[in-house]
Amino acid sequence: MDRYLKAIPPRAWYVAAGLLLVVYPFLTNDYWIDVANFFGIYAMLGLSLNIIVGYAGLFNLGHAAFYAVGAYTTAIINTTFHVPILWLVPLSALTAAGFAYLIARPILHLRGDYLCIVTIGFGEIVRITLVNNPLGLTGGPNGVLGIGRPSLFGLIIKQPLHFYFLIWAFVLLIVLGTKRLEESRIGRAWNYIREDALAAAAMGIDVARMKLLAFVIGAALAGVAGNIYASKMAVISPDSFTFWESVVMFSIVVLGGVGSIPGILVGTFGMFVLPELFRGFSSARMLVFGAAMIAMMIFRPQGLLPSQRWRRAMVDETVGLPAAGLSKTS
């Protein structure tokens, strides 16, 4: 099967995907357009997390925090100062990036799993802060309401169809941007760090700075997704930025194939659209979902469409466990 798929030239794939993207909304109803809209938002989140987890190899299970910072920045500034939504895109990216800079700096030296738990911690701290309504800014558990709609050349974006084109334009931009990034010097440096940080440092790569850069860029893009989410929903509350959201984003990256852009899109499909298809049998839905996550990892631990670079890394890894020393007393 793989062989036949590979026989199709990549350009044909892009053309087909592009066509489908344009035609899709005219073939379906509002419900399916909205499914595609949220698919797009999650794809953005997956792509942004991919920079941190996939490229730089930093385990981040608290990505919802950056998403939340972006969304709340947009929501608060738009509702208090009535700044148009789309103008707030760079600002949301900036605040999320700044926030990432502040929290990532002291924790970057932590080893994989510890980073994982610390990011969970940050994610929860952000959510709890939002609930506790500091300075009366975040509206507590109710969240912020009455967020404006974006407008573009005089057209107020309100209908699912309008959002569809806005969201997918952003997705496309992010795909192109991350693609460039992946192939740049920075992308290769990340790749090197992920495989062997010590050797990378020896080659003159500023490891700490590069890791920080991955966090900052990833967070900025999550902030952009937050901006769009806030304007799409018109109301946001801490319920939308729970640990569960971080789990979904993380699983998108791993299920789809770490470090691979097409993989992220497939992963988003698996984590978001498939459960949507099974909405009919509500109560057992999550049970199947959990089982599917395990099964996926057993059958394809490298993800559905892993990147070439990671694929090589997987094969080369002969020892399953890192030989780091354990506690003497245990």
Place this chain on the structure above:
Amino acid sequence: MQEFLQQVVNGLTVGSVYSLVALGYTMVYGILRLINFAHGEMFMVGSYLALSTVSVLGMGQVASGSLGGILLVFLISMTAVAGLGVLVERVAYRPLRRASRLAPIVSALGASIFLQNAIMLIYGTRFKVFPEKLIPQISWEVGGVKITLMRVVILVVSLLLMAALYTLVQKTQLGAAIRACALDHDTARLMGIDVDRIVSLVFIIGPALGAAAGVMVGMFYYQINFVIGWTYGIRAFTAAILGGIGNIPGAMLGGLILGVLETLGAGYISPGWKDAISFFLLILILIVRPTGILGERVAEKV
């Protein structure tokens, strides 16, 4: 002062539950370098099984269930959950032993979601209530501090179980094998240790201790629901890291410290910020002393 002492007593009770659950995280991490996200669910399943046993045995009818009956509840729940632990390891973790580090995290999250929803489907969505008179309602007042019997039981049982585990790991041959596996799988295998068996053993001990904690939480608070695995799990994991992950005395110490600090934070600062305080503390500890209180060095040299 009276208030402060009462808070410390409150904290020690929750803290010893965290310690028991933390042991499961710390042992699995020590052996497999895996954050077993499904471990919190073991605790939860233990609690539910205790409830089923109690109702099957009809212990709700008898005023204060007999000591033997209660021991039986512990035994059944711990055994069954130990079996579940081994099963989860076989199905969700063993096939991934040599995969990248990311895959087991997702698999563990999947196992957690699965177990939680399985319990929800079996027992229903509403919370379940333990019979009221299972444990005699005795309480003492020491210098204005109220101490109930169940608080004493939780602390004593936890300390006993932890002491037993510590002896097992430190003083027996089996314990030496566990320690060898924690250091290096391949060398352990060369020394003639059946690593898979040791891994299974760890997945028996950890979940059994978690189940014991689950049983006591059910008896103490009366009511359980299918999401307690997550709330207790994340704190217990925090406790394990606080004490130094992979380190058994560390998990015990971490649990008690977290329990007391969290309680004081909730009492004197604000209950709304309680979890934020414990996470903040965790991050602070990891930044200042990345090894945890008693643990290994975890930072990479960069």
Place this chain on the structure above:
Amino acid sequence: MKKFVAITLLLVMAVALTGCGKKEVEPIRIGVQGPISGQWAIEGTGFVKAVRLLAEEINNGGGLLGRPIEIIEGDDKGDPKESSLVAQKMVASKVIAVIGAYNSTATEPASQIYDENKILHITPSSTATRLTEKGYKMFFRTCFLDDRQGLFAAEFITKTLGKSKVALIHDNSTYAKGLAEWTKKYLEERGATVVFFDAITPGEKDYSPTLTRVKAIGPEVIYFTGYFSDAGLLVRQAKDLGILETAQFMGGNAVNNPDYIKSAGLDAAKGSIITTEPVPSDLPYPEAQKFLQDFKAKYNEDVASVWTPSAADAFRVIVEAIRKTNSTDPVKLAEYLHNELKDFPGITGPITFDEKGDRLGTIHKAYIVNEKGEFVPYK
């Protein structure tokens, strides 16, 4: 092992898919949306159970206007994003009315979509004031706004009980926080002091840190505005700490549930007071008792919370509107509910809607838990 996992998985999916195929001739479709999975699952399943029970009854009696009623479920997990998807899906499946969502944050995005598509929308439980302030003609609620109960509670504490030092505890949910804030406002207007005002984290088991603090402050009344499960834990731990000897424990209408007493234990629960809509056994309508009996008979459990009968009422007013207008046009139904429905005998008391879609009147009462573990009117 791999094969085994794969086959089981396929089987589960196959079973699930075959379950969704049935079709009937031109039924009246009514949607129910709420958190069917996740931490609020108990409330969402409560909605579904209540509505299905009543729909079945009608279908067994030959349907409505000669047409059967089809119930369409939507699981929004209490999440606004999922909720807007559920709403779009409801629109696509051509429902005429939707009952739900549970929490205000999930109800809000849905109400907009239903209003745009002219679908009747009744929430049984979202009490946030802002929901009815957008001028949506299709939106109603069968629950009361927080402020009316807050007013009642403040009156009760200051006048009936004659107490003035009050600790207010909520759980940071929109509903409980709103009720606590209104109660605080009305208490202070009546010269009482609120000595403690803070939230517990629902779902947690150990509230003794908060209670130990409260004990040191020494209020005369502790009023908890959150849910019965947390109330059960609170009152029991309060008893263990010896607080109940000096303070009266009170709960809001979300504590009105038999499971409150079960989870607290009778020893701790007896003597505690709740402010609530009249308990069904206290209502002069046979409908109320019949509903509770039928519910118990069908599901072998009591209703999960006050919101379950409230969802049943939402369904019953829809049915009433369809019968009286002899139509299934949502706009006509909404007009009927706004203008003509007066003192409809609901399970939760008489129902009248105002022009905004809010439920009128206040019918709150105080109940005390007696020695036998029953809620009896406080005299």
